[in-house]
Amino acid sequence: MTAHRKLHLNAFIMESGHHEGAWRLPGSDPHATVDVAHFQNLARIAERGKLDSLFLADSPSLWGSVGRRPAAVLEPTILLTALATVTEHIGLIATMSTTYNEPFNLARRFASLDHVSRGRAGWNIVTTADLAAARNFNLEVLPNHSDRYARAAEFVDVALKLWDGWDEDAIVGDKEHGVWASDDRVHAADHVGEHFRVAGPLNVSRSPQGRPLLVQAGSSEDGKDFAARYAEAVFTAQQTLADLQAFYADVKARAVGFGRDPDTIKILPGIVPAIGSTEAEAKELEAELDRLINPVYAVRQLEEALRLRPGDLALDRPLPADLPTEDEIEGAKSRYTLIVELARRENLTVRQLIGRLGGGRGHWTFAGTPEQVADVIQHRFSNGAADGFNIMAPVLPRGLEDFVDHVVPILQRRGLFRTEYEGANLRDNYGLAPVRSQRLLQGAAS
């Protein structure tokens, strides 16, 4: 950690905003969720603000109720490709599941996105916790948590072999002798494991970054170990400074345990900033959005998240006392615990809890002026809680514009954030070294 340590800021983008009521605002387009022009506009705004990357969440399933909020989601690597063509520097991080893909297909898509974007691809590795996804892929029950993580670890190992199969100097392009690539610089994967048999080589040559940036977002015990072993950036949902400090120290220590430099794994919590020119205006925006939550849908979803039956929750009462423990949950363990702890810590009724979750689905929400938003970001950044933030604007594009035009300049004046992009690719944005091919590394060492 040097004096010049800088924040890393991502724009977590979606349709009309992270607050579930945002699509009901007068200026919001209900079709924005499948409108590439909407997302291209967001990408340009984020790049104007010199943000590190764009981030897209994902699950291969229809999430929640189609009544509640825009539920259609373009496939992330396709959408990010469309955003790559209108930007030059900003990273492009797509969530993709290790449970419902095959390593060859996934490795190829990220290598392709990295080529098309000239080195800006990132992969947010998830194991996908929802039953609805399992039911789209020939299963009747959700695979259990530890099985999903075991498959994920082998999946990433296979993908790394495939990406490293082409050396930097594999394409010789020898027109005179008619040799396009050198056979001994393109390597089979020859992977035989418990979950996968993959021969390789990949049919995409080495991409500008060598492979995508590896990102991870699970915060369970398995998730933290996985992050510590593989991830270069970690997204997390934590509410309090103390929770974040504990998470931050834990993941960095685990990374050291895997023999890694802790600076090579960036911890980036989510923040949902409601920005106003005065504090009162920011709070009024937040209240306006909360009024736009349709409680019928929200209660149903909360019951599902808590493994309750329809009708188990009452709007103006607290959560029931006899909820399952995290160990009994096969789904999104850490999100489950976050919801229950938030409700109990702040003694919230179901209606109040829905308001808090509707803003950012469990992420930290904060309403204030640009100066106040910059202050809380700086405070957590400077107190061992974060290396940066995933900016989850409650309303899009407005909330991202407000952040870029009013908060970013403050962070820049304080010397906390870049004023120009440092290099050509996503690894440069994150201050990470290039990924060399194993053959060349071994050659250099011998």
Added chain:
Amino acid sequence: MTAHRKLHLNAFIMESGHHEGAWRLPGSDPHATVDVAHFQNLARIAERGKLDSLFLADSPSLWGSVGRRPAAVLEPTILLTALATVTEHIGLIATMSTTYNEPFNLARRFASLDHVSRGRAGWNIVTTADLAAARNFNLEVLPNHSDRYARAAEFVDVALKLWDGWDEDAIVGDKEHGVWASDDRVHAADHVGEHFRVAGPLNVSRSPQGRPLLVQAGSSEDGKDFAARYAEAVFTAQQTLADLQAFYADVKARAVGFGRDPDTIKILPGIVPAIGSTEAEAKELEAELDRLINPVYAVRQLEEALRLRPGDLALDRPLPADLPTEDEIEGAKSRYTLIVELARRENLTVRQLIGRLGGGRGHWTFAGTPEQVADVIQHRFSNGAADGFNIMAPVLPRGLEDFVDHVVPILQRRGLFRTEYEGANLRDNYGLAPVRSQRLLQGAAS
């Protein structure tokens, strides 16, 4: 067939051209195969020529030897997304395998491409015949031909259910009452079959075309039945007018047998046109390219295609007499037969056969002036052999530019090809009716 029947022309694009020697020409870039700018240039040229669509072949495996010719291939739906953003009218047809994908993921990718391109997506449905692909997906042997086609049929059925799961009017966007989409206009797939269990609904709303254009390219008995049942465009590799006429009549008759209007299935053979301002110049281009074939790689590949051992073929002798029959081949059956019949019909040596195959991998090659190319296209189009052609320029971008700038104007003057795009999407280019949702069709009928 009306007096106004028009040709349909696609640009089958790849790296430096379809001729395997093309990458060795002085003007060719060995890295074109992963350079999005190269492909965007091709897309703009094809759209300038008012061509119906761009077509990308694909297999999820490294094809042939990396020495022989550029072997890296960007994932087709990613590449076509990048081309969608720089074009407005031209169709975007990606090959994708039913054997090595899951229906939910594939359906979602094409729905996403159709949204991003505003209605220009097409899916070339293949079962993938190469063993190298099987070995990238946990298998040691190639699944047999009829099993692959049985899976393909169920796969397409699932995909059709997923695409039709969102009615045209599903998104109501009722801001006042807080209802984004109508629950009773979004339908589960609830598919339970021999190969797949897929609950749905898809998490992408109905795309501009309702679903991608369905394209097929296998010419075996199974392949022709499959095409007749599902395909709206059929790509085929046939050498002679008589072969094409037989294929054309056969597929159209099979389509009628499935209760379809034969005009709704377009037969589009490949043509590899070597264009010169004189016939001699065209023949010299062809000869120059043939001289750039490296016979070491080409013989090895031909031996693999014919299921022979290394060293079984001699460059200046004909093919051996005792080759397997098509029935004994589990791979690309019709391509196998085409190669053997071409060699025997024209009494070619291995060297000569390699020259013919190197130009277009079994497709019909023709060298001539723009007028001569227009003549042969018109002749086959007017004699029950084709509804149009898949243009496989031997050298790219030059060969596509020559076709667009010199052949297309002749076809336009003869009234055989459009001078402006007819409508907004790919179905309009092919003169096909819109795809309505089943619920609305049933409502209209009742």
